[in-house]
Amino acid sequence: MSGILASVDQRTKLVGENRLELLMFRLGTRHVFAINVFKVKEVITVPAFNQMPGSHKNLRGVTNYRGSSIPIIDLRQAIKMKPMADNERHDANVIITEYNRTVQGFLIGSVLNIVNTSWSNIQPPPNSIGKANYLTAITQIEIDGKTELVEIIDVEKVLAEIVDYHIEISEDVLDETVVDHLKGKKVLIVDDSATARQQTRDTLSQLGIEIIEEQDGLRALKLLRRWLDEGKDVQNDLLMMITDAEMPEMDGYMLTAEVRADPRMKDLYITLNTSLSGRFNQAMVEKVGCDKFVSKFQPDLLVEVVQERMRELLQ
Template identity: 30%
Template sequence: MAEGKSHPQKLLLFYLNDQRLFGLGTLKIREIMPYTPLSRLPKSHGAVVGAMNFRGSTVPVIDMAYAVGYPAMSQEDRKTASIIVTDVQRQEIGFLVRNVRKIIETQWKDVMPPPKSLGDRAFITGLLHLDNEIIQLLDVELLLARVYPESINPSEVVLTDVQREILKGLNILLVDDSQVARKQLSDALDSKNVSYSVTTNGQDALDRLLKADGDGRPVDILVSDIEMPGLDGYELTFNVRDHNSLKQPYIILHTSLNSEMSVSYATQVGADEALTKFDAEELMHAILRGAEKR
């Protein structure tokens, strides 16, 4: 059994306008650099302000303020702006922000889910109180889905008849705080007529696991995001493994971070697999591997 311990999260704090403070996990970030002149990208989304050369690769740059509904950054403002180069969902994307403030260290358990009143169109996955300020954690997956809607379409996965039957007999629970990630996961399973249940946070997932076990239909496969407010994927996994009386599910953790550290820590806390999201075929075959061990 892995020993439970806190898993600190570093956040980069920055401004998109003069008042609101936003946060982004540093594991997503490759580099922070001052604004540099960009090459035009014809026929691109209005939020894409151009492209830059980054370590030999062409990286699109998105005006983050405009992408989430604020006024676009003016040419004058860009002179003192910063570009945050990120590595998310296996692609490098630059985000233009007004200015960078600092990096802080926090715990996911201190991050609160956003109010439901914000609705499904809010680009926020969580809120953090810090020194009488409210930091809004951005839902980068949702932002990218709005700019590149084709990126959320699941690829076709070919399964044998035997594999389809195996999947249909499973009790699968999906948990993710990002509405885009939930849709991607759901679409992948819906396309194969595989039944499942879904929730948005780790604590509810743990409660459902315990209830399902008590009802005599334990969860076979748990597919969970890692970075979530409250009970994150690491803590969820540890808590599940710590319930000795619970029939143990096959646990697949997934993350938008291309990080060996994230994968390594996932196995330390008891996950059976860790994936960088999202690839429908990888997910389906990970679920099948779990089914073979039931």
Template identity: 35%
Template sequence: MFNSDLRDSALLDSIDGRTRLVGSNRMELLLFSLGTEECFGINVFKVREVCCTPFITRTPNMPHGMEGLISLRGNVIPVLSLNTVLGLGAGQGLGSTMMVTEYSKHTLGFLVHGVDRIVRVDWDKVHAPDNLAAGTGTSSFITAITQLDDGRLVSILDVETILANTFGDAVVGNIVPVDNGHEVNVFFVDDSAVARRKIVEVLDRLGVRHKHAQNGLEAWNRLEGIASHATLIGRRVADEIDVILVDAEMPEMDGYVLTRNIKGDARFDGVPVVMHSSLSSEANRAMGRHVGVDAYVAKFDADVLAETLRPLLQRAVQA
């Protein structure tokens, strides 16, 4: 069923076609197998290449799931066994195929049993796992589930949780609070529990008030409710929300469509939108600019996030 012969140019033949997905609420998934009956997927934008598993050098005191290090075109990168990380057991083996991924400014090798193909899916058909039947013990590492035309379910990996589980949470250092930050309101949306936890930590240290949603559709419904209420009582949305922080990849509605909806609604005039995404390439930044984001921040650097938000928050305090 799975074919491991997809390689560099055949896998990632053109970025242009994928950038045209912006605003269409669609994404592309690379399907892969871990030697079980389950089908897994990862956003193509996270995958740099696919190759046969190379020689791996083991090192002392490796985190759980890390098999060692490899040298790839002059760069030393860690290699993780997804079977081990997801708790599928050593009996499945390490996997004969390696996906080289770029995520949150990390380059990692993920060992899998084989890759299948790239499929295009609608975000509104991608659902949080809580909305569906529970899976097989891998659910804590699954951010969403979608269904293929042939009826198979695809579990989409939560790479943020995998990174945090393997290497530990990103450390949030000293962040200077915003003067009179208690007067400022931030609305943020992210489907990853790990990301939400770290964002809350940054916003709390900035001393600002905040509300959040867990996917793009929930965020848009809540924002529309806030806008309708503001209109009803004769206030501007900018009086209720000072900054909106959006993730790019989210079930139900992605951050690009959400941003386009916000920027296309005059009620949100004057409210800046910051995109906070693990997809940190220049192509993804260009996609964000295409839909009108005011700033783009790569996950997860607490200092960079805080300093990107700070001038926007200070401007709101002074308004």
């Protein structure tokens, strides 16, 4: 099953092209779900695992994966569907993923295939479904000659409900020589995950920073261009833009490229803040021209980047 995944080198070629690959699967129902292949390490048959007394209700247990113990999460239960019954496991698989520097397995149903598509074909979920949903986006893909609605899961929200992410800033990280200068500074956060935006907002708000939010790259670009057309000096008005990599309509790579191509804001300080594995970090930073990379979710490192930028401006 692991052969279904393309090589890392092939996938990194999508960076900066506003394209992505989706691994599509079912959860034992007619619905089709997907996650970005960039986050997937491997797809395996359901391994043996041990149940852990007192663990979170969405955890099926723990298994040994390549010499390390990793949790197995019942994805169906995690997104508030009926848990997968034991007699359904004959058609089940486990997606091994890496998010926010952690490896975990998601128990799913059948794997369909991988599709290469454009972020411009990916749309945010409609507002009418409410804020409690577990989707970051939706799209339509042809499967077996039929156009299917594909729901892209907000894995960061799923994990945030299992793992406690803290926003406390370590005292030894704070630099008193620059902290006072951060009060009132503006930071634009661009991320399709409401959970990720909240984590970043709650961290930086402790420093007195004013947060402006957009949920995808296209909306952020339109906002920046509107400000420019209104005569605002975006490069000086914003301390920085913190953007996710993977977003509907326009990803963070293309957003960065568009900003760099506009002489009115080409020097805007841009930090890429994603849950992608660290082994892609430097290559992505160099390719798209952002200034810094911070892997989610690390409050201290995020604060250090903000303080470093402030120091540059004070020199």
